[in-house]
Amino acid sequence: MSPELARLGHVALETPNIDESAAFFRDAVGLEEVTRSDGTIYLRAVDEFDHHSMSLTEADSEGVDHIGWQTKTETGLSEFASQLEDQGIDITWIDAGEEAGQGKAIRFSTPTGNEFEFYHEMEKPDPPEERRSKLKNRTYSPTKTNPIAPSRIDHVQIWDPDANKFVEWLKETLGFRVHEYYDRRDGSRWGTWMSASETKIEAAIIDDEEQEKSPALHHVAYKVETANDLFDAKDAMNEEGYTTDGIGQHSISRGKFLYARDSATNHRIEFNSGSYLVFDPNWEPIAWQEGYLEDEDPPGSRQWVGQIESKERVFY
Amino acid sequence: MSPELARLGHVALETPNIDESAAFFRDAVGLEEVTRSDGTIYLRAVDEFDHHSMSLTEADSEGVDHIGWQTKTETGLSEFASQLEDQGIDITWIDAGEEAGQGKAIRFSTPTGNEFEFYHEMEKPDPPEERRSKLKNRTYSPTKTNPIAPSRIDHVQIWDPDANKFVEWLKETLGFRVHEYYDRRDGSRWGTWMSASETKIEAAIIDDEEQEKSPALHHVAYKVETANDLFDAKDAMNEEGYTTDGIGQHSISRGKFLYARDSATNHRIEFNSGSYLVFDPNWEPIAWQEGYLEDEDPPGSRQWVGQIESKERVFY
Amino acid sequence: MSPELARLGHVALETPNIDESAAFFRDAVGLEEVTRSDGTIYLRAVDEFDHHSMSLTEADSEGVDHIGWQTKTETGLSEFASQLEDQGIDITWIDAGEEAGQGKAIRFSTPTGNEFEFYHEMEKPDPPEERRSKLKNRTYSPTKTNPIAPSRIDHVQIWDPDANKFVEWLKETLGFRVHEYYDRRDGSRWGTWMSASETKIEAAIIDDEEQEKSPALHHVAYKVETANDLFDAKDAMNEEGYTTDGIGQHSISRGKFLYARDSATNHRIEFNSGSYLVFDPNWEPIAWQEGYLEDEDPPGSRQWVGQIESKERVFY
Amino acid sequence: MSPELARLGHVALETPNIDESAAFFRDAVGLEEVTRSDGTIYLRAVDEFDHHSMSLTEADSEGVDHIGWQTKTETGLSEFASQLEDQGIDITWIDAGEEAGQGKAIRFSTPTGNEFEFYHEMEKPDPPEERRSKLKNRTYSPTKTNPIAPSRIDHVQIWDPDANKFVEWLKETLGFRVHEYYDRRDGSRWGTWMSASETKIEAAIIDDEEQEKSPALHHVAYKVETANDLFDAKDAMNEEGYTTDGIGQHSISRGKFLYARDSATNHRIEFNSGSYLVFDPNWEPIAWQEGYLEDEDPPGSRQWVGQIESKERVFY
Known part of the structure; x- marks a missing residue:
């Protein structure tokens, strides 16, 4: 049985000016900053429970580090790794936590050069209490976020x-x-x-x-x-x-x-x-x-x- | 490997007054009448390609004949039938076309008495040409349907x-x-x-x-x-x-x-x-x-x- | 020629707990606090240029001090005053500035006991620069106000x-x-x-x-x-x-x-x-x-x- | 005291192909055809009580016959006529009913050549009973009109x-x-x-x-x-x-x-x-x-x- 992907998970973006990019994605667009570690800012939309759907990392110039996809199962990771290696694709294993909030992952270049990451586990951190929604089926209270903030x-x-x-x-x-x-x-x-x-x-x-x-x-x-x-x-x-x-x-x-x-x-x-x-x-x-x-x-x-x-x- | 359901497909309703019920669901709510055969009216919403998501059948009193669920595969039908029979549930096989527009199906009562139907194939009839949308990814032109018609x-x-x-x-x-x-x-x-x-x-x-x-x-x-x-x-x-x-x-x-x-x-x-x-x-x-x-x-x-x-x- | 009213201008409310009331109208509803003077908070909606459309004044208990109506002309004030006095209604003249941001006004009880105020002039204060809209035909930038703030x-x-x-x-x-x-x-x-x-x-x-x-x-x-x-x-x-x-x-x-x-x-x-x-x-x-x-x-x-x-x- | 206008009332358009123009304004846009007389189609929006806010008249080529403005009073018509004639503007009086549904009117060219009509009275015909709203404060039932029909x-x-x-x-x-x-x-x-x-x-x-x-x-x-x-x-x-x-x-x-x-x-x-x-x-x-x-x-x-x-x- 083949491993399966569950969904698009996140995009990891690079920027030569992380403060200016954060001002755009967080302060203007209204994504929420979940955490900042090792020079990377992790963001999610106001309706998302998972740790991040976007990250911003400082780099020499703008770029896309990778696009992250979630697998349906944890075992799907090694199954995909094995399949991809059979195609001659180099796999890099990423330890849990190396990308903040995320479990074990694999990274690789697709045959035409797209940088992909597969992962299965992702933490679901609570928002700060004063910004948390009373509704259990969403994350942030919409009265506490940017008026235009997208949901997911x-x-x-x-x-x-x-x-x-x-x-x-x-x-x-x-x-x-x-x-x-x-x-x-x-x-x-x-x-x-x-x-x-x-x-x-x-x-x-x-x-x-x-x-x-x-x-x-x-x-x-x-x-x-x-x-x-x-x-x-x-x-x-x-x-x-x-x-x-x-x-x-x-x-x-x-x-x-x-x-x-x-x-x-x-x-x-x-x-x-x-x-x-x-x-x-x-x-x-x-x-x-x-x-x-x-x-x-x-x-x-x-x-x-x-x-x-x-x-x-x-x-x- | 277990068979899987794809989605809720349709509800088959019974009514003592099919004309009055059709006046509600079709003329007031804005579902589209796709066909009428053997005393049953088959309806779908304006964004649906499949033959029907609701049917109305005349009966002595109001009732629900069954709730229809689509399987992910055609083989899922017999796999489900076999599983259910193992539980002692009686399965009735429905020939393709017996329910208009639909392929082979099974019907049964769940252990608590809900009437379910499983099917995989469903025809995707075109709307009448004068009411068809120019957009290929929808069925009806919204200018030709009820202003309040729901989509699916x-x-x-x-x-x-x-x-x-x-x-x-x-x-x-x-x-x-x-x-x-x-x-x-x-x-x-x-x-x-x-x-x-x-x-x-x-x-x-x-x-x-x-x-x-x-x-x-x-x-x-x-x-x-x-x-x-x-x-x-x-x-x-x-x-x-x-x-x-x-x-x-x-x-x-x-x-x-x-x-x-x-x-x-x-x-x-x-x-x-x-x-x-x-x-x-x-x-x-x-x-x-x-x-x-x-x-x-x-x-x-x-x-x-x-x-x-x-x-x-x-x-x- | 009779004097004419232009429009409903504002309501002057009384509250035994001005902080709790301000928390509602300003922080939850999203009216803007324009100024606070002599124990009164003056509020306007985010699309309003005039100084206030609501005021909150601390009092022994909740109440309505008056409902304010703007006259079409400044001379309309004395014309209305004269007409009302002819009906035996007592008129109280309010100096310009006594109600913050407002010109000269008259207050009186209607024959059935409603407390009304008529005024013509009202200041149009700019919002703080960092919250001002770039669009000249509105007051506040919607990105800087409460997401649910009403307009007028x-x-x-x-x-x-x-x-x-x-x-x-x-x-x-x-x-x-x-x-x-x-x-x-x-x-x-x-x-x-x-x-x-x-x-x-x-x-x-x-x-x-x-x-x-x-x-x-x-x-x-x-x-x-x-x-x-x-x-x-x-x-x-x-x-x-x-x-x-x-x-x-x-x-x-x-x-x-x-x-x-x-x-x-x-x-x-x-x-x-x-x-x-x-x-x-x-x-x-x-x-x-x-x-x-x-x-x-x-x-x-x-x-x-x-x-x-x-x-x-x-x-x- | 000067006469006053109340509002923009209607536009009288000319078209070389009245059927094609009617297909646009009535069948596609969703204005309602109120009546047709002497080669003119009179239209109104679905929320309008007055007889028409647009007319289409067949002519050699496309054009604007006039823009209609309602006066606040009936006497305003002759007062405006007198003022305009004092400016040397030629006034044409239009009999009641000459423009369907409309009372007495004046037409003239403004000094820069805009064709204007002033009127005060306008009939408020009921829609056909089967398309009339149950709500007394609107004209047509929205379920009976074009889904995109504008209101006024x-x-x-x-x-x-x-x-x-x-x-x-x-x-x-x-x-x-x-x-x-x-x-x-x-x-x-x-x-x-x-x-x-x-x-x-x-x-x-x-x-x-x-x-x-x-x-x-x-x-x-x-x-x-x-x-x-x-x-x-x-x-x-x-x-x-x-x-x-x-x-x-x-x-x-x-x-x-x-x-x-x-x-x-x-x-x-x-x-x-x-x-x-x-x-x-x-x-x-x-x-x-x-x-x-x-x-x-x-x-x-x-x-x-x-x-x-x-x-x-x-x-x-």
Whole structure:
């Protein structure tokens, strides 16, 4: 029986200016700082029980240290390690606690160069008592957090010059399922929307036409409840002086979005609302073709197609 | 390896007046009539691809024929059948197509008397062309459907005089996970919120203190996007003259709700917004105790606790 | 030419525990403390430029010192004073600055005993620089205020044992217009919804059947944008431990509401969303009769009629 | 005493293809067709009691026949007529009923060439019984109308090559008040946001730099309740194949917007949410200068400034 992934867990980001990045993700976006150790700040969203869904580490330049995925079982770690080593992939074992709050983990580069971490155990620290919610099924009291704070991590978008190879590998080796894909007029694949958890889209893999070098993270998305929350987030970003892109709605995934960027690194966060869930084991991937909507539709419908204009991305 | 359930699929309701019940679920609530055959009307929500998530069948009196659950695999059907027969449960095999749009299925009574159906295959019929969405990842164009139409089935609430036995059986035999539970002051369990899909709460099992006879369906819940949608639904129910209960928000599940009832049967539908999802394989069930919120909080916070005043339920 | 009122300006409340009341209105509800002088705290909502829309003054017991109305012109003050004195009403002139931030004013008791203040000039102090919005057309940056903070004062509801006399006087002497009214089965009037500004309902005058003594303030309402904001406010009140009533929607005015109460005084604030505006000079008052909705409609529609269950009110 | 305007009443649009325009405004946008007479279709929004807030008349080409404003009194009509004639403006009297549902009216060209109509009386026809709301304070049952139907007319935006002269005339002759204005770096005025009703912005007057010919209508705005409603409207326009611009939020007026255009004429409708009201007789106009936000802010904040990219406008 194959090991299985449970879900997208966290992104570990690098920044040349950790204070400026923390000011963005914590003070402006409203992620909660859980702890700071060894030059790394660990953050989680206000509805998350797990120790962190993002970390910020000081480095020479901006970058992505790794993307963390939780396995369904603890034994899945060594099962995955063994499978990956069979493919010739080097595995680095990380001791429990080396990444704060986290159990034993493995790190490795995917065949196309994405830095991944697998882990199973994660501590669930209580918030400080004066900020804890009376409701037992959430973490922080919403009256004590940033008014625009998103609730939980949702997905990552990765741009990869060898996207097709990466997508096949995610399916074959890691068991990702495809929810939607988008083909160009010439038949080549532009993007694939996939899931480790099966239920929501957790990874959008985009063919990075302009980039020969290596894969990169385009954005990490967090969830908010309503479209008004997107406007409130945009408003807050404007008040605080951060760059935004959107508001709009993609045809693919039907996600309503606002993008905002850390001034220190260009790391991009998406505030995401709407979208849909897949509970159907017989889900047939949605097939989009370039021109399906654009040709017959007016330009105003572009946001339905969800081409993202802003191409900055941050490399591993 | 054990067979697994994928999700709550549908509820099959009985009504002494199918036209009046259809007027409620289809014309007022906004479920879509997919087909009518052999005296049964098959309905689905506007975001659903599968053939039906509800059926209405004429009968001598109101009732619940069965609650349908989809298995993860086709082979899961016979695996489950074999397991259940080992427990002494009688299995009835249903031919593909006997329930419109559905593949081969099994039906049986759970040890406490709930009527369940398991199936794997379900047709995904296109809507009529003039009502089909241009977006490939949804079914109906929202401009062509009822303004308050919910998007998809979410959960059922079952009242059972032998709730604890039922909950244990759901866990042990069917692999349900517990997300939350609520204990009375005397330590007895009042309710358990569980999931077949793991991600959302799909079944709330309530200890039916006042009812010795048999288990019953309290409500089936469908999803809407915002709290304003709950007000719009309440408004619509008032315009159409149907009984409602709510609007409010439960502490358990954090679901925002409106209940409305079919005048012919007292079958209750919940319009549900908010709530949370569980992607964590290490989720620790949320434990509530009677008095935790009520004692220290003002009466106005009752909606946070989510006691449902209206006790009508419909028996199998 | 008659003097004219411009709008409801503020309510001046009394409390035996100014710190506890301030904790409610400022820290929990999110009104902004503008200044504190001579034992009075002056508050405004986050979208208001004027100096205050509420004041809290320490007193032996809870009470309403006065309800403030702004005149359209400065000369309107002496014109109103002269008219009122012609009716035998005693006028007290208040010097500019006696009520902080306010110009010259008059105070008087209406014929049925409501304490009113008329003023024209009000300072528009800037918020502290670090909390000021970059947008010139609002006061505070929403990222710096309470997440649930309402935007502006909307209306007051007054219970008066001689409501009909009060309503007639508001129309004849002050030029209020009637937007809606509600008659009991016996033909007597239960409530009248009126406006000084013409545009929104600013005063609901309810016949106080149970109270022979004197008129009282049932609640003061402030505006929020969406129904989700009402849920967020309820959530915040629950977290902070304050009593609430609602959420619901009245048929009269179509206002969506949540009521919350200051623990020190029972002063009640309404969070209000929705409702409608009247720009039509030929508006015909909406006439409701007891039984119009209740008799033919199910109990669940009660919130449409807007009977307020909670009868606490605070006397002048 | 000067006559006074009450509010923006309606826009009378011309179209070379009345069926195509009606398909847009009535079937897609969801305005209600009240009556059709003499080649004109009269429409109102679902929350409006008055006979119409828009009319469509077949003509050789697209155009604006007139913009209608309601006077506060019937005598205001002849008082305005007399004032305007004193300025040398030609007045055309329109008999009651000539414009369906409307009382006696006057029409004239403003000094810069805008075609205006003043009227006081307007019929308030009941909707067809099967579509009438049970709530007496609204017109149509929301369950019977288009899911995205806006509630009421809000404002017009007029582009005028001689904007400053027009603005001064609106203030001096018609008593409009200025809520906000925007000056270019060279000190010239780009736009002025004004009101006849005082409460909301009813006319935005933009300096039409590129157009020497004559003034034109850029858009007419109707109100919706939430930001989700803007997304729903955009979604509907995409499904129906109409051109849109937005979604966004202007810094001026703080209005959240979506623009959509009639395919037959380029007449543009704005779906508007948010914004603010002015009840203050001492309101100080908000003064914006080019560069105040743009220079110091990132490009993403453009929507806060509200430059409208799409310059199509329709001439009188």
